Amino acid sequence: xxxxxxxxxxxxxxxxxxxxxxxxxxxxxxxxxxxxxxxxxxxxxxxxxxxxxxxxxxxxxxxxxxxxxxxxxxxxxxxxxxxxxxxxxxxxxxxxxxxxxxxxxxxxxxxxxxxxxxxxxxxxxxxxxxxxxxxxxxxxxxxxxxxxxxxxxxxxxxxxxxxxxxxxxxxxxxxxxxxxxxxxxxxxxxxxxxxxxxxxxxxxxxxxxxxxxxxxxxxxxxxxxxxxxxxxxxxxxxxxxxxxxxxxxxxxxxxxxxxxxxxxxxxxxxx
Amino acid sequence: xxxxxxxxxxxxxxxxxxxxxxxxxxxxxxxxxxxxxxxxxxxxxxxxxxxxxxxxxxxxxxxxxxxxxxxxxxxxxxxxxxxxxxxxxxxxxxxxxxxxxxxxxxxxxxxxxxxxxxxxxxxxxxxxxxxxxxxxxxxxxxxxxxxxxxxxxxxxxxxxxxxxxxxxxxxxxxxxxxxxxxxxxxxxxxxxxxxxxxxxxxxxxxxxxxxxxxxxxxxxxxxxxxxxxxxxxxxxxxxxxxxxxxxxxxxxxxxxxxxxxxxxxxxxxxxxxxxxxxxxxxxxxxxxxxxxxxxxxxxxxxxxxxxxxxxxxxxxxxxxxxxxxxxxxxxxxxxxxxxxxxxxxxxxxxxxxxxxxxxxxxxxxxxxxxxxxxxxxxxxxxxxxxxxxxxxxxxxxxxxxxxxxxxxxxxxxxxxxxxxxxxxxxxxxxxxxxxxxxxxxxxxxxxxxxxxxxxxxxxxxxxxxxxxxxxxxxxxxxxxxxxxxxxxxxxxxxxxxxxxxxxxxxxxxxxxxxxxxxxxxxxxxxxxxxxxxxxxxxxxxxxxxxxxxxxxxxxxxxxxxxxxxxxxxxxxxxxxxxxxxxxxxxxxxxxxxxxxxxxxxxxxxxxxxxxxxxxxxxxxxxxxxxxxxxxxxxxxxxx
Numbered sequence: 001x002x003x004x005x006x007x008x009x010x011x012x013x014x015x016x017x018x019x020x021x022x023x024x025x026x027x028x029x030x031x032x033x034x035x036x037x038x039x040x041x042x043x044x045x046x047x048x049x050x051x052x053x054x055x056x057x058x059x060x061x062x063x064x065x066x067x068x069x070x071x072x073x074x075x076x077x078x079x080x081x082x083x084x085x086x087x088x089x090x091x092x093x094x095x096x097x098x099x100x101x102x103x104x105x106x107x108x109x110x111x112x113x114x115x116x117x118x119x120x121x122x123x124x125x126x127x128x129x130x131x132x133x134x135x136x137x138x139x140x141x142x143x144x145x146x147x148x149x150x151x152x153x154x155x156x157x158x159x160x161x162x163x164x165x166x167x168x169x170x171x172x173x174x175x176x177x178x179x180x181x182x183x184x185x186x187x188x189x190x191x192x193x194x195x196x197x198x199x200x201x202x203x204x205x206x207x208x209x210x211x212x213x214x215x216x217x218x219x220x221x222x223x224x225x226x227x228x229x230x231x232x233x234x235x236x237x238x239x240x241x242x243x244x245x246x247x248x249x250x251x252x253x254x255x256x257x258x259x260x261x262x263x264x265x266x267x268x269x270x271x
Numbered sequence: 272x273x274x275x276x277x278x279x280x281x282x283x284x285x286x287x288x289x290x291x292x293x294x295x296x297x298x299x300x301x302x303x304x305x306x307x308x309x310x311x312x313x314x315x316x317x318x319x320x321x322x323x324x325x326x327x328x329x330x331x332x333x334x335x336x337x338x339x340x341x342x343x344x345x346x347x348x349x350x351x352x353x354x355x356x357x358x359x360x361x362x363x364x365x366x367x368x369x370x371x372x373x374x375x376x377x378x379x380x381x382x383x384x385x386x387x388x389x390x391x392x393x394x395x396x397x398x399x400x401x402x403x404x405x406x407x408x409x410x411x412x413x414x415x416x417x418x419x420x421x422x423x424x425x426x427x428x429x430x431x432x433x434x435x436x437x438x439x440x441x442x443x444x445x446x447x448x449x450x451x452x453x454x455x456x457x458x459x460x461x462x463x464x465x466x467x468x469x470x471x472x473x474x475x476x477x478x479x480x481x482x483x484x485x486x487x488x489x490x491x492x493x494x495x496x497x498x499x500x501x502x503x504x505x506x507x508x509x510x511x512x513x514x515x516x517x518x519x520x521x522x523x524x525x526x527x528x529x530x531x532x533x534x535x536x537x538x539x540x541x542x543x544x545x546x547x548x549x550x551x552x553x554x555x556x557x558x559x560x561x562x563x564x565x566x567x568x569x570x571x572x573x574x575x576x577x578x579x580x581x582x583x584x585x586x587x588x589x590x591x592x593x594x595x596x597x598x599x600x601x602x603x604x605x606x607x608x609x610x611x612x613x614x615x616x617x618x619x620x621x622x623x624x625x626x627x628x629x630x631x632x633x634x635x636x637x638x639x640x641x642x643x644x645x646x647x648x649x650x651x652x653x654x655x656x657x658x659x660x661x662x663x664x665x666x667x668x669x670x671x672x673x674x675x676x677x678x679x680x681x682x683x684x685x686x687x688x689x690x691x692x693x694x695x696x697x698x699x700x701x702x703x704x705x706x707x708x709x710x711x712x713x714x715x716x717x718x719x720x721x722x723x724x725x726x727x728x729x730x731x732x733x734x735x736x737x738x739x740x741x742x743x744x745x746x747x748x749x750x751x752x753x754x755x756x757x758x759x760x761x762x763x764x765x766x767x768x769x770x771x772x773x774x775x776x777x778x779x780x781x782x783x784x785x786x787x788x789x790x791x792x793x794x795x796x797x798x799x800x801x802x803x804x805x806x807x808x809x810x811x812x813x814x815x816x817x818x819x820x821x822x823x824x825x826x827x828x829x830x831x832x833x834x835x836x837x838x839x840x841x842x843x844x845x846x847x848x849x850x851x852x853x854x855x856x857x858x859x860x861x862x863x864x865x866x867x868x869x870x871x872x873x874x875x876x877x878x879x880x881x882x883x884x885x886x887x888x889x890x891x892x893x894x895x896x897x898x899x900x901x902x903x904x905x906x907x908x909x910x
Contacts, residue, residue, distance in 0.1 A: 075680070083697035090701040137703045156885055203417070210321040217320055217891060242418075262317030265366060269322070269416045 020056035044178025047224025104147030194232030339519030383488035441507030625849035645797025684712030769802035
C-alpha cells in the first residue's frame with residue numbers, strides 16, 4: 001500500500017529551467033505569495049499548464065518540489081508518515097508532506113478534490129499563520145520554515161456537484177486562475193515542446209479552438225494544451241498529422257460516437 | 272474525372288437539355304442510395320458549432336426545395352443527398368454545404384450593401400453576385416482550412432460534370448454558365464462565341480485580381496456589378512441556371528427580412544430621459560445636476576426636467592429649495608402588503624429587492640396545488656414511444672446502483688486489513704499505541720440523495736419546437752427520469768410552478784418525496800400544462816423549505832426552465848434575476864445544491880449569475896431533453 005502511494009509521489013530538485021511561458025502576472029503573484037508565506041491554489045481545466053507552472057516556480061525560487069497526486073484512498077498517514085518494520089526494527093518514515101515541511105520544499109497536492117475529506121484536514125494548520133504540522137505518532141509538532149510552501153490544484157470544471165472542495169479548505173488559499181492559452185502562446189508552446197513547424201502547430205491550435213467551441217455542447221473538457229503537445233510529438237516522430245490528431249484529440253476527449261465524428265470532421269477540415 | 276450521365280439519360284435530363292433554364296426536378300429517382308439529413312443531423316450540428324463558435328441551427332428544407340440556402344440565421348439543407356455512389360462522399364458534400372452557407376453568414380454576404388433590385392435584370396445580377404461570392408468564399412475557406420480543399424476539389428469536379436449543355440443558351444445565360452464552369456473546372460468551355468469569350472477573359476482577370484487581396488463581400492458587390500454591366504450588353508433573356516449543388520441558392524430577400532427582424536429586436540430600447548434636477552445659479556450657470564445634498568452656492572432656481580422642453584421651476588432666486596422626489600419604481604409606490612384574504616391558505620415568502628439591498632417582507636403568497644390527472648393513456652404512449660431509450664437509460668442507471676465497497680481501516684469488518692496490521696505492529700514495536708482499526712468492512716455504497724425537479728410551467732412552455740410542445744417534451748423527460756429512478760433508491764420529487772403576480776404563485780405537486788411512483792403520479796405528469804408567468808423566487812424558497820425538512824446526505828434541486836424569471840407586476844429584468852439568485856443563495860446556505868437545465872439559448876447572459884459558472888447547462892435542441900435529463904442526473908449524482 002505504501003509502496004503504491006510512494007510511487008505516486010515525485011520529488012524534484014531542478015537543475016534546469018522547466019519551460020514555461022507566462023500568460024499574465026502569475027509569476028509575480030506566486031513569488032509574492034511565496035515571500036509572504038501564503039498557500040496557493042491553482043484553478044483551471046486539465047492540461048492547461050498548472051503542473052508545469054509549479055515546476056517552473058520551484059526552479060525559479062530554488063526550492064525542491066514534492067508532488068502528490070491525490071486519490072480517494074489517500075490517508076492522512078500517507079501524507080504525514082508512518083512506522084515501518086525493517087529488519088526487526090521499527091523505522092519512522094516521513095510522508096511527502098512532512099518531508100516537504102522539514103526540507104522547506106514546495107509541496108504540490110495535485111487534484112486535491114480527489115483526496116478524502118478527512119485527509120485534507122491535516123493541511124489546515126499548515127495553511128494559516130501557525131504554519132505547523134503535528135505528527136501525533138511521534139508526539140512532534142514541526143514548524144514550517146519560511147521556504148516551505150503549500151500549493152494545491154483544483155479543477156472546478158469536470159467535478160460533479162457532489163465532489164467539491166470544502167469552503168473551509170478552499171478559503172485558506174489564494175487562487176490563481178488558469179485557462180487555455182491565447183492562440184499565439186499556445187502555438188509557441190507546441191513548437192517549443194515538440195519541434196514541429198509553426199504552421200502545423202497553428203493548425204493544431206485551430207483544431208483545438210474549434211473543439212473548444214463544443215464545450216458544454218456535450219463536451220465537458222475540451223482539448224487541452226497537453227493533448228496538442230502529444231499530437232505534436234507524434235507528428236514530429238513521423239506520424240501523419242491527421243492520424244496523430246485522431247489519436248490525441250478524439251478518443252481522449254469524447255466517447256459519444258456523434259461527438260467523435262464531429263471532432264474528426266473538424267480535424268479533416270483544418271488539416 | 273468521372274462523368275455522370277445520370278441526368279442526361281433520365282427523362283428530366285433530356286428536358287433540361289432542351290430548356291436549360293429549367294431546374295432538374297428532384298423527383299427523378301436517385302440512382303444511388305440516399306443519405307438522409309436526419310442520419311447526419313447531429314454530427315453536422317456539432318460540426319457547425321465547432322466551425323462557427325456558436326450554435327447555427329440546421330434544418331432540412333422541404334423536399335421540393337432541394338438546394339441549400341440560408342436566411343442568415345438558419346441553414347436549410349436538402350432532406351436527403353444522393354449525388355455520389357457512396358454515402359461518405361454525400362456526407363462530405365453535406366459538410367461543404369454547411370461550411371459554404373456558414374461562410375456566407377459570417378463573411379458578410381448578406382450585409383454588403385447592394386442595389387441589385389434596381390438593375391434592369393436583378394435575377395442576373397444576383398446570380399452573378401452569388402457566383403463571385405462563392406468564388407471568394409471558397410478561396411477564403413481553403414486558405415483558412417487546408418483540409419477543405421480536397422472536399423471542394425471533389426465537389427467541384429462532380430458539379431462540373433453535371434452542368435447543363437451550352438447549346439441553345441441565350442447569350443447572357445451562356446456567359447454566366449461559362450463563368451460557373453470556369454469557377455468549377457478552372458477552364459473555359461471550348462467553342463464559345465468570340466464575343467462571349469472576350470467578356471469571360473475580362474471577368475476572370477477581375478476576379479483573380481479581387482482574390483489576390485483579402486476581398487470582402489463589398490468587393491464582390493463591386494465586381495458583380497461590373498460583370499453585370501458587361502454581360503447585360505450581350506442581350507437575350509436570362510433565366511436562372513441550375514444551382515451548383517454545394518453552393519446552393521442565394522436568397523437575399525429572405526435574409527433581408529431576417530436581418531431586419533433581428534435589427535429591430537436588438538435595437539436599443541429608447542427610454543424617456545431620466546428626471547434631471549438642475550440647480551442653477553444667478554447667472555444661469557448650472558451648479559449641479561441631479562439630486563445632491565451639498566451645494567457650493569445657494570441656487571437661484573431649481574429646475575426639474577423630464578423632457579427637454581418641459582421644465583418645471585420649483586424654487587426661486589436665493590431661496591433654498593427642498594425637493595422630495597419619489598424616484599423609487601412606481602410599481603412599489605402603490606403596492607402594499609398582502610391583505611389577509613390574499614394570505615389565506617398560502618405560504619408567505621419574502622422577496623429580495625436588490626435596489627434597496629433588503630427583503631420586502633412577506634411579499635409573495637404561494638399556494639400548493641395538486642395537478643389534475645391527465646389522460647390515462649398518456650404515460651403508456653410515452654413508454655411505448657421511447658421504449659428503446661428507456662432500455663438504454665435503465666442500463667446506464669443500473670451501473671449507478673449501490674454496490675459494495677471495501678472500506679479499509681475499520682474497527683470491525685469481514686476481512687483483516689493487512690496494511691493496517693503491519694502498521695499497527697510497527698507502531699507497537701515503536702512504543703506507540705497502535706490503531707485498532709484493523710479490518711476491511713464491506714459497506715453498501717449508500718447514495719442517500721434527495722432530489723427535487725422543479726419544472727417551469729409558465730405560458731412559454733406551450734411554445735412549439737419541431738412540431739412538439741415544450742411542455743410535452745418536459746413531460747416525456749419526467750416520465751423517463753421516473754422510470755430510471757425506479758432503479759435507484761434516491762428519494763425524488765417533481766414540482767411545477769407558475770405565477771400571475773406576487774399574490775398568486777402556484778406550486779404544483781406532481782410527485783411528493785414520500786410518494787411512490789404510482790399510477791396517480793403518472794396521471795399527474797400527463798396532466799401538466801403551461802399556465803402563466805415565471806416568478807422563480809417563491810417556488811425555490813418553498814422547495815428549499817421542503818428539502819430542509821428531509822434528512823439526506825445530498826440534497827439537489829434541479830430546475831427545468833425555458834427562460835428568464837418574469838412576472839407581469841414588475842418582476843422582470845435585473846430585479847427578477849437578483850431575487851431568483853437570492854433565493855438560490857438561501858437554498859445553498861441550507862446545504863442544497865442547485866442546478867439548472869434550460870432551453871433558452873440566451874441563458875448565458877443571466878444564468879451564470881444565478882447558478883454559477885458550472886451550475887447550469889443549456890440545451891440546444893429541446894427535443895433532446897428526454898435524452899439529456901437522465902444523462903445529466905447520472906452525471907450530477909455519480910461519485
